[in-house]
Amino acid sequence: xxxxxxxxxxxxxxxxxxxxxxxxxxxxxxxxxxxxxxxxxxxxxxxxxxxxxxxxxxxxxxxxxxxxxxxxxxxxxxxxxxxxxxxxxxxxxxxxxxxxxxxxxxxxxxxxxxxxxxxxxxxxxxxxxxxxxxxxxxxxxxxxxxxxxxxxxxxxxxxxxxxxxxxxxxxxxxxxxxxxxxxxxxxxxxxxxxxxxxxxxxxxxxxxxxxxxxxxxxxxxxxxxxxxxxxxxxxxxxxxxxxxxxxxxxxxxxxxxxxxxxxxxxxxxxxxxxxxxxxxxxxxxxxxxxxxxxxxxxxxxxxxxxxxxxxxxxxxxxxxxxxxxxxxxxxxxxxxxxxxxxxxxxxxxxxxxxxxxxxxxxxxxxxxxxxxxxxxxxxxxxxxxxxxxxxxxxxxxxxxxxxxxxxxxxxxxxxxxxxxxxxxxxxxxxxxxxxxxxxxxxxxxxxxxxxxxxxxxxxxxxxxxxxxxxxxxxxxxxxxxxxxxxxxxxxxxxxxxxxxxxxxxxxxxxxxxxxxxxxxxxxxxxxxxxxxxxxxxxxxxxxxxxxxxxxxxx
Amino acid sequence: xxxxxxxxxxxxxxxxxxxxxxxxxxxxxxxxxxxxxxxxxxxxxxxxxxxxxxxxxxxxxxxxxxxxxxxxxxxxxxxxxxxxxxxxxxxxxxxxxxxxxxxxxxxxxxxxxxxxxxxxxxxxxxxxxxxxxxxxxxxxxxxxxxxxxxxxxxxxxxxxxxxxxxxxxxxxxxxxxxxxxxxxxxxxxxxxxxxxxxxxxxxxxxxxxxxxxxxxxxxxxxxxxxxxxxxxxxxxxxxxxxxxxxxxxxxxxxxxxxxxxxxxxxxxxxxxxxxxxxxxxxxxxxx
Numbered sequence: 113x114x115x116x117x118x119x120x121x122x123x124x125x126x127x128x129x130x131x132x133x134x135x136x137x138x139x140x141x142x143x144x145x146x147x148x149x150x151x152x153x154x155x156x157x158x159x160x161x162x163x164x165x166x167x168x169x170x171x172x173x174x175x176x177x178x179x180x181x182x183x184x185x186x187x188x189x190x191x192x193x194x195x196x197x198x199x200x201x202x203x204x205x206x207x208x209x210x211x212x213x214x215x216x217x218x219x220x221x222x223x224x225x226x227x228x229x230x231x232x233x234x235x236x237x238x239x240x241x242x243x244x245x246x247x248x249x250x251x252x253x254x255x256x257x258x259x260x261x262x263x264x265x266x267x268x269x270x271x272x273x274x275x276x277x278x279x280x281x282x283x284x285x286x287x288x289x290x291x292x293x294x295x296x297x298x299x300x301x302x303x304x305x306x307x308x309x310x311x312x313x314x315x316x317x318x319x320x321x322x323x324x325x326x327x328x329x330x331x332x333x334x335x336x337x338x339x340x341x342x343x344x345x346x347x348x349x350x351x352x353x354x355x356x357x358x359x360x361x362x363x364x365x366x367x368x369x370x371x372x373x374x375x376x377x378x379x380x381x382x383x384x385x386x387x388x389x390x391x392x393x394x395x396x397x398x399x400x401x402x403x404x405x406x407x408x409x410x411x412x413x414x415x416x417x418x419x420x421x422x423x424x425x426x427x428x429x430x431x432x433x434x435x436x437x438x439x440x441x442x443x444x445x446x447x448x449x450x451x452x453x454x455x456x457x458x459x460x461x462x463x464x465x466x467x468x469x470x471x472x473x474x475x476x477x478x479x480x481x482x483x484x485x486x487x488x489x490x491x492x493x494x495x496x497x498x499x500x501x502x503x504x505x506x507x508x509x510x511x512x513x514x515x516x517x518x519x520x521x522x523x524x525x526x527x528x529x530x531x532x533x534x535x536x537x538x539x540x541x542x543x544x545x546x547x548x549x550x551x552x553x554x555x556x557x558x559x560x561x562x563x564x565x566x567x568x569x570x571x572x573x574x575x576x577x578x579x580x581x582x583x584x585x586x587x588x589x590x591x592x593x594x595x596x597x598x599x600x601x602x603x604x605x606x607x608x609x610x611x612x613x614x615x616x617x618x619x620x621x622x623x624x625x626x627x628x629x630x631x632x633x634x635x636x637x638x639x640x641x642x643x644x645x646x647x648x649x650x651x652x653x654x655x656x657x658x659x660x661x662x663x664x665x666x
Numbered sequence: 667x668x669x670x671x672x673x674x675x676x677x678x679x680x681x682x683x684x685x686x687x688x689x690x691x692x693x694x695x696x697x698x699x700x701x702x703x704x705x706x707x708x709x710x711x712x713x714x715x716x717x718x719x720x721x722x723x724x725x726x727x728x729x730x731x732x733x734x735x736x737x738x739x740x741x742x743x744x745x746x747x748x749x750x751x752x753x754x755x756x757x758x759x760x761x762x763x764x765x766x767x768x769x770x771x772x773x774x775x776x777x778x779x780x781x782x783x784x785x786x787x788x789x790x791x792x793x794x795x796x797x798x799x800x801x802x803x804x805x806x807x808x809x810x811x812x813x814x815x816x817x818x819x820x821x822x823x824x825x826x827x828x829x830x831x832x833x834x835x836x837x838x839x840x841x842x843x844x845x846x847x848x849x850x851x852x853x854x855x856x857x858x859x860x861x862x863x864x865x866x867x868x869x870x871x872x873x874x875x876x877x878x879x880x881x882x883x884x885x886x887x888x889x890x891x892x893x894x895x896x897x898x899x900x901x902x903x904x905x906x907x908x909x910x911x912x913x914x915x916x917x918x919x920x921x922x923x924x925x926x927x928x929x930x931x932x933x934x935x936x937x938x939x940x941x942x943x944x945x946x947x948x949x950x951x952x953x
Contacts, residue, residue, distance in 0.1 A: 449848075492850070495849055496849075499848070503841070508841035510842045
């Protein structure tokens with residue numbers, strides 16, 4: 113058969129309120145092609161894919177023409193669409209944990225699709241599942257087919273999703289942010305498996321993502337979407353090298369230098385740090401007990417941090433990188449006294465401490481003494497002078513409070529006197545939000561704006577140390593750039609010391625002066641960004657840097 | 667050429683749920699209104715005995731639903747009975763909430779042995795049937811609506827505590843709670859200010875359902891003779907009195923039975939509808 117695989121013509125998707133979410137989108141996908149669909153959140157990229165599958169969320173209405181392999185999909189009944197989905201077109205979702213049925217063995221879930229769509233009998237299906245699991249690189253496939261989703265790692269779950277998507281030999285696989293939830297080394301492996309498998313099976317791939325380097329690494333052609341329209345389309349390398357639309361150029365410019373090319377630039381950032389320490393982490397170990405497996409059995413433990421020692425200097429931006437489970441968030445929680453180390457100490461030379469008391473009151477009575485205006489104990493000093501910005505700007509703001517109340521909360525809590533509304537206006541101005549924002553609720557803001565509110569809240573009690581735990585990971589690329597610039601600017605303006613925690617090496621490379629690399633709770637590398645990124649001392653750091661997808665496809 | 671492709675999945679289900687809410691709220695509204703009206707007007711005095719008019723059929727002029735074996739007007743007694751029904755609901759649910767929410771919140775906030783202790787005690791209380799607890803309490807004190815409903819309220823504490831704990835656990839995991847701790851808010855303040863408002867919808871739904879259960883429990887206890895005491899009219903009591911006359915005057919059992927069934931149905935429908943109306947996840951996602 114010849115002709116394009118998918119033809120979408122003048123697709124318009126309208127919401128119940130008559131708002132156009134997709135505005136006359138036309139696109140064609142060739143057979144055996146790998147196409148990227150990029151855009152930021154709200155650009156309509158996922159909705160476009162769901163329209164092709166006929167899976168639009170409730171309340172959305174699509175018009176236009178969608179043809180698949182010369183067959184009109186428009187106007188097919190739900191039953192007819194069901195035959196197309198899974199068999200001819202399949203989909204890989206971002207979060208495999210929710211896309212897989214948690215109470216069904218993964219092998220059976222894949223076999224189910226084979227038996228329904230391909231009419232295979234039980235033993236043939238089981239055999240095919242084993243082949244698929246081997247093909248997508250799941251270790252010990254014979255054992256893994258009998259596992260439940262929660263027993264697999266994130267990368268393995270996504271491999272199962274890929275196996276499931278490829279099970280019936282579809283003509284098209286649509287992957288919606290398939291690696292966004294994965295660590296960088298796992299992301300690289302999963303992308304390689306996906307690319308190899310679609311090539312083997314002569315399947316076309318439509319990869320939807322906000323991540324330009326991922327598209328560069330995986331696809332031949334790219335479509336750029338913005339506000340429900342396709343702005344630019346062309347060969348991936350060409351579009352990224354010489355973007356013709358200004359919006360594409362903004363996206364390309366937002367890619368941090370480390371994600372552009374394997375040639376790591378030396379930043380030669382002048383050291384702004386004084387040699388005065390701000391936080392001294394000394395041999396800190398944090399062990400978490402696991403629930404007992406039996407009533408009388410011994411308790412297992414997880415070592416989240418293993419004898420980590422480091423010093424954050426006053427005025428610097430100190431990066432902490434690591435993959436999930438490396439202990440970086442545990443370290444953040446310890447630094448802000450939300451948790452106490454099992455052994456070791458964390459000291460804040462900024463507070464003239466009288467004795468070697470551990471920071472903060474113990475046994476869960478956190479905050480009892482923080483109501484004193486005067487910082488009389490180390491604990492209350494920490495509560496006032498060390499503030500945190502969280503990853504998820506949706507979860508870190510109470511949806512039932514106005515922005516005014518949210519930002520004024522720390523002031524009230526810490527008993528800081530003064531004109532709170534005026535202080536809130538000042539802070540909103542500092543993070544470039546209009547003063548009217550104070551009366552509104554978090555859900556009325558975009559992700560980037562919400563993160564600005566969270567930053568304003570953190571700055572409210574005039575802290576000297578700001579701990580940012582993945583502050584830009586949940587944001588779109590261009591918003592990321594702006595938020596990073598804002599953080600850097602505020603740090604200068606208020607003379608802050610910043611601890612910047614991230615899984616994203618490119619971002620750390622861009623903003624930090626020094627960086628610590630954590631692996632499985634251990635500190636594997638510590639040094640200036642230039643030293644660490646240009647000439648990594650540990651093999652693990654080198655692996656991390658090599659796994660970063662680059663805009664030039666290398 | 668463009669052909670419209672309307673794709674609907676859950677719309678019908680949601681419309682159905684909205685109908686639930688409207689019908690439920692209408693029934694509940696009617697019961698409340700009846701109870702209120704009964705304070706100022708009933709067709710007859712519900713406790714005046716009139717032997718000459720005993721056991722009139724429904725539809726008799728002047729007695730729309732007939733009269734009982736003492737000649738008391740059934741409609742009037744049902745109207746006044748609505749008061750008892752609502753009173754017991756309010757009392758039992760108020761007790762359950764007043765104790766259950768702080769306990770559930772405590773369990774969710776403290777975790778560890780506090781949580782274990784609270785939840786295991788809940789399990790023990792929960793293992794006793796509500797009506798049995800009520801009988802025990804009434805045996806220890808005296809029969810009557812208030813002790814019976816205190817017992818029912820206490821029996822519902824574990825339900826409220828569990829629901830509160832479950833919902834609060836999720837909210838306690840969220841970063842805004844961590845943020846509040848990081849700038850020094852106490853746990854109880856965090857629970858009241860940040861957690862409770864965010865789980866209120868779940869609790870409202872639970873309270874509505876418990877309200878219906880309490881009305882049923884009151885009817886059952888009054889039927890057993892240990893709930894509302896004569897001469898105060900109560901639907902359960904009327905059912906008990908109608909028991910011996912069921913073959914000659916079935917209407918005496920039908921009307922209060924219908925009142926109980928309708929009221930319980932009303933509260934259940936309302937609870938079901940509220941669950942969806944208050945669940946932000948079921949709102950149309952904003953584009």
